Amino acid sequence: xxxxxxxxxxxxxxxxxxxxxxxxxxDVLRDELHLTGTKEGCASGDCGACSVMIDGRxxxxxxxxxxxxxxxxxxTIEGMADGEQLHPLxxxxxxxxxxxxxxxxxGILIAAKALLERNPDxxxxxxxxxxxxxxxxxxxxxxxxxxxxxxxxxxxxx
Amino acid sequence: MSAAEDLGYQEKTHELKWVGKNVTRTDGVxxxxxxxxxxxxxxxxxxxxxxxxxxxxxxxxxxxIDTSKAEALKGVKAVxxxxxxxxxxxxxxxxxxxxxxIRDVIRNVMAREKAMYDGxxxxxxxxxxxxxxxxxxxxxxxxxxxxxxxxxxxxxxxxDAPLLNEDMFTDGVDPKPDKPSNxxxxxxxxxxxxxxxxxxxxxxxxxxxxxxxxxxxxIEPHACVASYTEDGQGEVWASTPGHFLVRAxxxxxxxxxxxxxxxxxxxxxxxxxxxxxxxLEPLAMALSRKxxxxxxxxxxxxxxxxxxxxxxxxxxxxKIGAKRDGKITAGWAELMFQAGAFPGSPVFPAAxxxxxxxDLENVLVIGWDVIANRPKTTAYRAPGAxxxxxxxxxxxxxxxxxxxxxxxxLRLMNAAKEGTKAAYGPxxxxxxxxxxxxxxxxxxxxKIPLGPNQGRGVASGFWFNIGGETSVTMNVNDDxxxxxxxxxxxxxxxxxxxSVMAAEELGIEPDRIRPxxxxxxxxxxxxxxxxxxxxFAVGKxxxxxxxxVIDEFRARAAATWDIPVEAVVWEDGHARPASSNAGDFxxxxxxxxxxxxxxxxxxxxxxxxxxxxxAGPSFATEAVDIEVDPETGHIKVLRFTAAQDAGKAIQPNxxxxxxxxxxxxxxxxxxxxxxxxxxxxxxxxxxxLDYRMPVxxxxxxxDAVIVEVPNPNHPYGVxxxxxxxxxxxxxAMANALEDATDVRINExxxxxxxxxxxxxxxxxx
Ligand code: FES
Ligand code: FES
Numbered sequence: 005x006x007x008x009x010x011x012x013x014x015x016x017x018x019x020x021x022x023x024x025x026x027x028x029x030x031d032v033l034r035d036e037l038h039l040t041g042t043k044e045g046c047a048s049g050d051c052g053a054c055s056v057m058i059d060g061r062x063x064x065x066x067x068x069x070x071x072x073x074x075x076x077x078x079x080t081i082e083g084m085a086d087g088e089q090l091h092p093l094x095x096x097x098x099x100x101x102x103x104x105x106x107x108x109x110x111g112i113l114i115a116a117k118a119l120l121e122r123n124p125d126x127x128x129x130x131x132x133x134x135x136x137x138x139x140x141x142x143x144x145x146x147x148x149x150x151x152x153x154x155x156x157x158x159x160x161x162x
Numbered sequence: 163m164s165a166a167e168d169l170g171y172q173e174k175t176h177e178l179k180w181v182g183k184n185v186t187r188t189d190g191v192x193x194x195x196x197x198x199x200x201x202x203x204x205x206x207x208x209x210x211x212x213x214x215x216x217x218x219x220x221x222x223x224x225x226x227i228d229t230s231k232a233e234a235l236k237g238v239k240a241v242x243x244x245x246x247x248x249x250x251x252x253x254x255x256x257x258x259x260x261x262x263x264i265r266d267v268i269r270n271v272m273a274r275e276k277a278m279y280d281g282x283x284x285x286x287x288x289x290x291x292x293x294x295x296x297x298x299x300x301x302x303x304x305x306x307x308x309x310x311x312x313x314x315x316x317x318x319x320x321x322d323a324p325l326l327n328e329d330m331f332t333d334g335v336d337p338k339p340d341k342p343s344n345x346x347x348x349x350x351x352x353x354x355x356x357x358x359x360x361x362x363x364x365x366x367x368x369x370x371x372x373x374x375x376x377x378x379x380x381i382e383p384h385a386c387v388a389s390y391t392e393d394g395q396g397e398v399w400a401s402t403p404g405h406f407l408v409r410a411x412x413x414x415x416x417x418x419x420x421x422x423x424x425x426x427x428x429x430x431x432x433x434x435x436x437x438x439x440x441x442l443e444p445l446a447m448a449l450s451r452k453x454x455x456x457x458x459x460x461x462x463x464x465x466x467x468x469x470x471x472x473x474x475x476x477x478x479x480x481k482i483g484a485k486r487d488g489k490i491t492a493g494w495a496e497l498m499f500q501a502g503a504f505p506g507s508p509v510f511p512a513a514x515x516x517x518x519x520x521d522l523e524n525v526l527v528i529g530w531d532v533i534a535n536r537p538k539t540t541a542y543r544a545p546g547a548x549x550x551x552x553x554x555x556x557x558x559x560x561x562x563x564x565x566x567x568x569x570x571x572l573r574l575m576n577a578a579k580e581g582t583k584a585a586y587g588p589x590x591x592x593x594x595x596x597x598x599x600x601x602x603x604x605x606x607x608x609k610i611p612l613g614p615n616q617g618r619g620v621a622s623g624f625w626f627n628i629g630g631e632t633s634v635t636m637n638v639n640d641d642x643x644x645x646x647x648x649x650x651x652x653x654x655x656x657x658x659x660x661s662v663m664a665a666e667e668l669g670i671e672p673d674r675i676r677p678x679x680x681x682x683x684x685x686x687x688x689x690x691x692x693x694x695x696x697x698f699a700v701g702k703x704x705x706x707x708x709x710x711v712i713d714e715f716r717a718r719a720a721a722t723w724d725i726p727v728e729a730v731v732w733e734d735g736h737a738r739p740a741s742s743n744a745g746d747f748x749x750x751x752x753x754x755x756x757x758x759x760x761x762x763x764x765x766x767x768x769x770x771x772x773x774x775x776x777a778g779p780s781f782a783t784e785a786v787d788i789e790v791d792p793e794t795g796h797i798k799v800l801r802f803t804a805a806q807d808a809g810k811a812i813q814p815n816x817x818x819x820x821x822x823x824x825x826x827x828x829x830x831x832x833x834x835x836x837x838x839x840x841x842x843x844x845x846x847x848x849x850x851l852d853y854r855m856p857v858x859x860x861x862x863x864x865d866a867v868i869v870e871v872p873n874p875n876h877p878y879g880v881x882x883x884x885x886x887x888x889x890x891x892x893x894a895m896a897n898a899l900e901d902a903t904d905v906r907i908n909e910x911x912x913x914x915x916x917x918x919x920x921x922x923x924x925x926x927x
Contacts, residue, residue, distance in 0.1 A: 024293060035292075040203035041196015043431070045381040046463040050850035053381055081196035094194040098186050101815040104654040104823060106193030107200060107382040107431025129859075136859040139850060141379045141432050142654065143819055144826030145858040146866075 008071040015083025023070035030054045032070035041081040052138030055111035062118040081110035100151040104142035187658040198429045201385030201401025202460040210288040212459035213295035217277035220535040220843025221311035231301040237294035240452035243285040266504035278503035280844045281468025288449040288457045311535040311843040315500045318344040318534040346505030347531040351513045353585040359492025359524030363483025371553040372909040374836035377472040382431020385460035388446035404690025415444040426681040427651040435541025436471040467848035473542035474499040474507040478553040488575045492524040493517040502538040512546030514586035518624040520576045525585035544625040544885035555621035555893030594807025594871035595781035601805035617902025620785045623889025627882030628693030629774035633686030636707040638766040642753030647680040649688030656696040659812040667708035669735030686771040694882025699774035710768035718762045776875025782806035782886040788898045795918030805867035809881030818866035821887040828891020830856045
């Protein structure tokens with residue numbers, strides 16, 4: 005089976021990989037690049053566990069083919085902290101106990117970061133609708149929403 | 163008596179330093195940075211990818227399986243089917259709160275004579291890539307003879323229903339039936355004389371209820387890696403709440419000694435009971451054995467829905483009698499539960515819990531365990547109790563209306579309390595049902611005025627909680643830090659809560675303690691993380707281990723000072739002379755003692771291997787406000803208040819999180835979630851798009867109220883808290899619907915079409 009040769013940027017690093025035509029970006033990240041922080045919950049675009057950024061846009065990596073990401077800039081959960089310094093969202097998720105099993109957490113953090121980059125001052129309703137594509141079965145979303153709203157306030161300097 | 167011997171609740175005379183405060187979870191950074199390794203995250207050299215062929219039929223005889231074409235495909239390294247596993251005799255084993263028959267377990271893991279449900283595993287393949295494995299599945303030829311099937315519990319109980327198992331004769335009926343049926347068992351929970359109770363009643367409410375199967379819905383699909391080596395040893399890495407269970411079942415089904423299987427628990431992405439049984443691990447081990455390479459298996463979401471979980475659908479009848487003043491004179495129920503393809507629905511706990519919130523003299527609950535062509539049910543958060551509570555707590559609400567008594571007051575009047583003899587046997591010690599009711603009654607949310615189309619519903623719930631076999635090792639490192647090895651996978655922060663108790667005992671900062679979930683070779687046996695047992699039971703064993711270590715610290719200090727050990731106390735992380743009479747010595751810190759351990763007798767460790775008893779039952783009461791859209795029948799949740807007795811919250815924010823998560827699972831169950839089958843018995847909604855679980859925009863914040871009535875059998879008063887909060891939700895929602903619309907619906911889910919139809923019927927449409 006012919007494999008595509010793809011060059012892209014992941015978390016600021018140049019990467020190259022070979023991928024089969026039916027491999028999604030999620031498969032590539034996990035199975036080829038061994039970046040297993042991005043999770044599969046459904047492989048059909050319905051749970052958000054696989055959320056990543058491509059060129060600054062939030063996407064479900066299970067809905068993007070690996071062969072499509074040539075020359076793109078991809079950001080995953082592994083690139084969210086700055087060295088030892090957690091991103092404010094990561095820190096607030098810990099402070100608020102906004103995770104239980106933690107399986108949805110990488111996807112929710114990526115999606116929440118995308119929200120705050122686009123809208124630094126969301127209402128709770130806006131934040132809830134933005135995150136409606138990210139399923140969490142453990143928390144009931146309460147502490148997640150509190151963590152996101154408080155991070156937004158902190159990042160605005162309030 | 164050594165401190166380790168009394169593990170009962172002691173009212174604390176000093177302020178607790180760590181218990182009851184919120185500390186950051188020890189696995190937190192790993193989980194917010196993507197480092198935490200879940201079931202599908204392990205990558206081993208030479209690893210293959212496995213895939214499972216699943217039955218497209220709800221019920222079919224398997225006349226033959228031809229795997230030769232799949233085996234011939236390049237890249238395929240092993241193919242297995244029923245012939246690769248020896249049959250198992252009928253023998254019951256305990257799994258979580260439920261017990262299962264190992265003869266059924268082998269049949270569920272891999273179909274033998276028949277495919278019993280859509281999604282039943284028929285064969286499995288290991289190949290060098292996932293794509294090749296999937297391609298190979300298409301080359302396996304199965305000769306099916308399709309048989310009539312039955313899904314619905316009422317249909318399955320009929321005498322002329324298609325039979326799933328020709329050898330099944332209903333247990334628990336006298337005389338033993340002379341014909342086989344789909345009814346596996348009849349059971350009964352009985353107290354007093356219900357007939358006399360009903361004769362005494364002024365008012366009787368009698369209703370029928372139906373619920374649909376729903377899935378636990380954990381976001382992480384089942385996944386594992388197994389590796390078998392030529393010397394007959396096997397290793398398995400699995401997403402599981404109980405790696406000792408994985409070891410036991412993998413060894414048993416693969417015909418291996420228990421000592422030859424080493425099981426390691428990965429992080430687990432939710433389970434809620436649905437991972438309390440084993441599906442993939444024996445397949446991965448058998449594949450690895452056949453080709454000598456590690457095999458990873460991970461389910462797709464479609465497989466999770468079709469082949470794992472869910473909990474039972476049910477048909478229930480309830481009858482409650484009461485005096486005009488509100489005193490309940492009798493409670494009766496008949497519960498018919500779908501078990502799935504093999505016996506073992508949660509109808510027994512459902513029957514035991516049905517009236518456990520109340521102090522009643524006369525109770526009779528009859529349960530029926532019924533098989534049908536659906537996946538074998540597994541535990542789901544307070545298994546069965548939520549289903550019977552939907553019926554009983556809905557009927558209680560109607561009783562309150564009939565009597566003109568506030569629903570909380572009616573429950574308070576009849577509430578279970580210390581000294582109540584529960585219908586299922588025990589007499590309760592101190593319990594928090596009255597307190598949970600009062601917490602809701604006094605909550606500001608309960609007094610907020612409601613607008614048009616809005617309604618408020620309340621309901622209560624009960625769950626037993628369990629203890630069980632537990633092994634803990636506490637090793638004192640030479641720098642005075644602690645390596646704490648636990649044997650229970652952590653689904654929600656338990657290893658942190660347990661470390662906090664150890665920190666409190668030892669008098670050191672929690673981050674001096676590093677908890678690890680040990681593999682099956684590093685500890686004695688541990689019962690699985692189920693029944694809300696982990697913080698209670700493993701915590702209790704860890705407190706005991708801490709006290710063993712403290713006794714050793716005291717002994718080392720006593721030897722250093724050359725005074726009797728009784729003259730040494732442990733306070734605030736230091737050994738001190740008990741009084742000035744004992745001598746004048748500088749206190750020795752934990753670090754001092756650890757550093758000198760080599761000279762004073764060698765390494766210091768505390769081991770506890772025990773069967774923990776004394777679990778404290780937990781009661782909850784919840785209130786929900788909803789608004790119903792009269793045009794669409796859509797129900798919006800406006801506010802939700804969950805009050806549950808925690809005994810003692812070690813980490814209040816974790817406890818709140820359990821209440822909130824359970825409440826939202828219940829909201830999904832109440833409003834949307836259900837398994838839908840087509841007329842061929844195939845699941846029509848095996849994905850998150852059509853099996854709709856609550857998302858953030860469906861919900862308000864969930865107000866969690868922690869009630870604390872200490873459990874007398876735990877040193878800090880802890881009860882299990884993970885389950886009860888789901889129990890009242892579905893009834894509370896149906897009760898709120900009646901409050902909002904005067905329409906009572908006794909069937910779940912309360913989906914827009916069902917609500918709209920009921921509204922139209924009420925309006926004479
Ligand atoms: S795995 Fe991509 S949305 Fe679920
Ligand atoms: S924390 Fe478990 S799914 Fe969100």
